Amino acid sequence: MSAAPARPRPLIDALLPVAALAIALMLFSLFVALEGQAPLEVLETIFAGAFGDAFGWQNTLLRAAPLILTGLAVALPARAGLVIIGGEGALAFGALGAAAVAVPLAGSPNPLLWLAMALAGMIAGGVLIGFAGALRQWRGVNETISSLLLSYIAVALMNHFVEGPLRDPASLNKPSTYPLAPEAMLGALPGLDVHVGLAVGVVCALLAWVFLHFTVWGFAVRVVGGNPRAAAMAGLAVTPWVIGLCAAGGAMAGLAGMIEVAAVHGACNASVLVGYGHAGILIAFIARQNPLAVVPAAVLIGGIGAAGSLLQRRLDMPDATVLVLQGILFVVLIAIETLRGHAWRLPQLAAPRHSPTPALAAKTDVSV
Amino acid sequence: MHVDAITAVLLAMLGGAIRVSTPFLFVSLGETITEKAGRINLGLEGTLVMGAMSAYAASLHSGQPWLGVLAAAGAGAVFGLLHGLLASLRRVNDIALGIALMLLGTGLAFYWGKAYIQPQAPTLTAFHLGAWSDSPALRSALDINPLFIAGLVLAFALHWAFANTRLGLTLRLVGDSEAAARAAGAAVIPTRIAATVFGGALAGVGGAFLSLFYPGSWNEGLSNGQGIMAVALVIFARWQPRRCVLAALMFGAAGAIGPALQSVGISSGYYLFNAAPYALTLLLMALTCSRDTSLKGAPGELSLNR
Numbered sequence A: 001m002s003a004a005p006a007r008p009r010p011l012i013d014a015l016l017p018v019a020a021l022a023i024a025l026m027l028f029s030l031f032v033a034l035e036g037q038a039p040l041e042v043l044e045t046i047f048a049g050a051f052g053d054a055f056g057w058q059n060t061l062l063r064a065a066p067l068i069l070t071g072l073a074v075a076l077p078a079r080a081g082l083v084i085i086g087g088e089g090a091l092a093f094g095a096l097g098a099a100a101v102a103v104p105l106a107g108s109p110n111p112l113l114w115l116a117m118a119l120a121g122m123i124a125g126g127v128l129i130g131f132a133g134a135l136r137q138w139r140g141v142n143e144t145i146s147s148l149l150l151s152y153i154a155v156a157l158m159n160h161f162v163e164g165p166l167r168d169p170a171s172l173n174k175p176s177t178y179p180l181a182p183e184a185m186l187g188a189l190p191g192l193d194v195h196v197g198l199a200v201g202v203v204c205a206l207l208a209w210v211f212l213h214f215t216v217w218g219f220a221v222r223v224v225g226g227n228p229r230a231a232a233m234a235g236l237a238v239t240p241w242v243i244g245l246c247a248a249g250g251a252m253a254g255l256a257g258m259i260e261v262a263a264v265h266g267a268c269n270a271s272v273l274v275g276y277g278h279a280g281i282l283i284a285f286i287a288r289q290n291p292l293a294v295v296p297a298a299v300l301i302g303g304i305g306a307a308g309s310l311l312q313r314r315l316d317m318p319d320a321t322v323l324v325l326q327g328i329l330f331v332v333l334i335a336i337e338t339l340r341g342h343a344w345r346l347p348q349l350a351a352p353r354h355s356p357t358p359a360l361a362a363k364t365d366v367s368v
Numbered sequence B: 001m002h003v004d005a006i007t008a009v010l011l012a013m014l015g016g017a018i019r020v021s022t023p024f025l026f027v028s029l030g031e032t033i034t035e036k037a038g039r040i041n042l043g044l045e046g047t048l049v050m051g052a053m054s055a056y057a058a059s060l061h062s063g064q065p066w067l068g069v070l071a072a073a074g075a076g077a078v079f080g081l082l083h084g085l086l087a088s089l090r091r092v093n094d095i096a097l098g099i100a101l102m103l104l105g106t107g108l109a110f111y112w113g114k115a116y117i118q119p120q121a122p123t124l125t126a127f128h129l130g131a132w133s134d135s136p137a138l139r140s141a142l143d144i145n146p147l148f149i150a151g152l153v154l155a156f157a158l159h160w161a162f163a164n165t166r167l168g169l170t171l172r173l174v175g176d177s178e179a180a181a182r183a184a185g186a187a188v189i190p191t192r193i194a195a196t197v198f199g200g201a202l203a204g205v206g207g208a209f210l211s212l213f214y215p216g217s218w219n220e221g222l223s224n225g226q227g228i229m230a231v232a233l234v235i236f237a238r239w240q241p242r243r244c245v246l247a248a249l250m251f252g253a254a255g256a257i258g259p260a261l262q263s264v265g266i267s268s269g270y271y272l273f274n275a276a277p278y279a280l281t282l283l284l285m286a287l288t289c290s291r292d293t294s295l296k297g298a299p300g301e302l303s304l305n306r
Helices: A010-034 A039-052 A054-079 A087-102 A110-139 A143-163 A197-214 A216-226 A228-233 A238-265 A276-286 A291-315 A321-339 A356-363 B003-036 B044-062 B065-087 B094-116 B136-141 B146-164 B166-176 B178-183 B188-212 B226-236 B241-263 B270-274 B276-288
Strands: none
Touching (some): A010 A321, A039 A291, A039 A321, A054 A087, A054 A110, A054 A197, A054 A216, A054 A276, A054 A291, A087 A110, A087 A143, A110 A143, A110 A238, A110 B276, A143 B226, A143 B270, A197 A216, A197 A291, A216 A228, A276 A291, A276 A321, A276 B094, A291 A321, B003 B044, B003 B166, B003 B188, B003 B241, B044 B188, B044 B226, B065 B094, B166 B178, B166 B188, B241 B276, B270 B276
8 A cells, every 4th residue: 555546547447347357257167166067057047147138138127227226326425435335225215205105196197106206215215325424424423334224224114114004904925015006107118128217227327427527516526535635625515515425326226216116016015125225336336436337237237136047947056146146246346456556566465554544545445 | 011011021121132142242342353453344244144154054964053153163264364365455445345245255155055944953052040030031031042151251351362462462553553563563464364364253153143042043034234233333332342242232132122022912113123223323323423533442543433
């Protein structure tokens, strides 16, 4: 950890995620081989299950839709230097909020109903993660831990409402909220077997990208994320920016929850919680917090997830296989950061650090 | 509520505190050691799950639950080593690495654990310290697991070792000021790696408690963030092993509110009470953290309180 900042090497730096993917695939192959499976066959099956045919693609894109949004939920606060891992709870809150307003508003004209559901989901998720940002700015509480705790609290609240006050008495085995009217459901994209949520995700990613890279506010955000102290000295209101980005991120995850309710499940119940919120962390890291790169990263992770059932059916492997692949990919991705700007030099394990201050500063660099 | 019911709830909470606190205790003691050396391992959640699975598997195959505990410690140490080594690389953020290892540990535990969801492995037996009492509630509250006692002993031993041994001193020095540690000739990186390995091993043992005692079987929903809560618990305990005991008991009691109320017939709001330990953690963090100063008692090299 030298005192000098890493020299930017755009080409090498851009290739690092690709290198990470290659290394992760090799390690995963090794794991699979040790488990007595043929690595090539497993990788082939994953590819076939994810991108092999129209059915695979459809499955992949269905998962990518909420994943783009949960990826943005991590990527946006990260631009202000915060590591948020509470996306799953924000998604749960969003799903709950959307389902809660759908019941009293049933019968309203569709666009209005969709708008109300989306707003409810975004506000619910935004308040949750915004609170983590506020706790950090006002009380110095580490946002990584607080967002995860809030996530557990949100999931508990969702369970409480789904099994209690908002429960549809007709949902016997699987407690759910009252089902949405069929016409309130979000339809498919024209010509595709994938719901509108995919387009919503892509549009959100585009908007976030334009905001961050082409507006004065985006510049302010980058200053805040790069060096809060300098930003404060330059007269930028750091606290509102940090809380605002957290809230915006939470709103994205909340919107993902709304989409899962309004396009897939038709009600809020435990099935909306399948780990999209957690996968969002990985996606944001693959994309290096770039909103546009979140889209292909979400498709990649969505594809890996979609391949799970084919692995199970064809090779009789546990559905956790894809979780192992994701885990390996994530670890490699974080570890390979060590090569950033120093790709020409081998990492030194016990490299001397000059003084505690730069060591701390570098460790707090969240855009790892 | 009748007096009897209140007594029953309080007893159930006491029993719950003793029964549920052991994983919190072990993980928080492990995290205390790691953080004393200046690193944070958020991956202990994954380590806990991995420990639970390995313990159950080893106990099933060997018929010896204590071998299971050993296997859990071993699995935890391996994950600690991975974190310790990778976090030593330049530019690798220990918090992000922890999240990644959490995912990997959970994935591997679910993968290998698939085979152990059904069979019944031999579990640890409790000491029945309540045999003198006529009250079945009190008796069951005082069924104390040997791992709980081991955790208590460990907490006091660690407290003593931090203050009185050369190793303890080195650990604190490395965590407080890297420059001072180097000046004193301490091996900073190896100390941190060793502290992370030890912390991982303890978290593994915490997991072994889950699968081998309470609830006493392996399944994928076994840990509900106990590993993460332990990180907050360490902050609350101000990096002092003895206060970890208190904090763990408190969290155990908070987690037992829901089931305790249910046992006397109050089942509304069950899920809300389940959120109690998380809400408590958050509240404590909000109350004890401060924006302007670093936390009292926090190791100086820690990246948690930036």
